[in-house]
Amino acid sequence: MGLSLSPFTRLGVFGGAFDPPHLAHVALLEAAIAQLQLDQVRVLPTGQAWHKPRNLTGAEHRLAMARLAFGHLPQVVVDEREIHRTGPSYTVDTLHELQAEFPGAQLYLLIGDDQRRSLxxxxxxxxxxxIAIICAAGRDKAVRAWNEEPGTLQSPSPISDTLQAHILTLKMPLMPHSATDIRALAASEQAMTGLVPPAVERYIHEHHLYRPN
Incomplete structure (x- = not known):
């Protein structure tokens, strides 16, 4: 017998430190779900991030904040696999695992504009x-290049001449949110209104996250 088909056909994959998750993350997910008609999105907080020069906040806090930030989206599942993976965590490994778990599903890798530049x-x-269709948050010029018809994606364009990958651009407002700036506000006990979901802001304050030692 062959492999059984997935219970859905369009699976989004959205990884990151989420330290903390902010409103640009939420906007990207909402845009991807609507424009790509995703059946499910796996949100994957990073375990041991090979590219991060600093220590991340404890996994239990980042998982809790991700659930608070994205809990209003019924398509979202916060996936702990990268947290529990030993050693450096790489996106390609996660995609291989999801491809094996959900045969027949098209994978859509969701990334921010900062990640687009580092691909x-x-x-x-x-x-x-x-393995996956790479979908990036819209940049200023990319958003203006969109077709007028709502929900229409740009044709994929090469990341570079040397990479065998293409990206789709998600239509969304330019949101230059910075987790670094948000952590700095939290460290000085300032308000983060308009930068993170209210439930995440409450969690940060209640657990005294990002405060100087």
Missing amino acids: AAWRNISEIGR
Whole structure:
């Protein structure tokens, strides 16, 4: 007997430190679900991030904040696999696992504009491009280049001449939110209104996250 088909056909994959998750993350997910008609999105807080020069906040806090930030979206499942993975965590490994678990589902890798600019440095980026359709948050020029018809995606364009991967641009407002700036506000006990979901802001204050030691 062959592999059984997935219970859905369009699976979004959204990884990141989520330290903390902010409103630009939420906007990206909402845009992806609507524009790509995703059946489910796996949100994957990073475990041991090979590219982060600093220590991340404890996994239990980042998982809790992700559930608070994205809990209003019924398509979202906060997936703990990268938290529990030993050693450095790479996107290509996660995509291979999801491909095996959900045969028949098309994978859509959701990334922010900052991640778009660093794709050339990702481990096995060509393999990533073969497994998943890469979908990036819209940049200023990219948003203006959209067709007028609502929900219409741009044709995929090469990331570079040397990479065998293509990206789709998600239509969304430019939101230059910075987790670094948000952590700085939290460290000085300032309000984060308009930057993170209210429930996440309450969690940060209640657990005294990002405060100086």
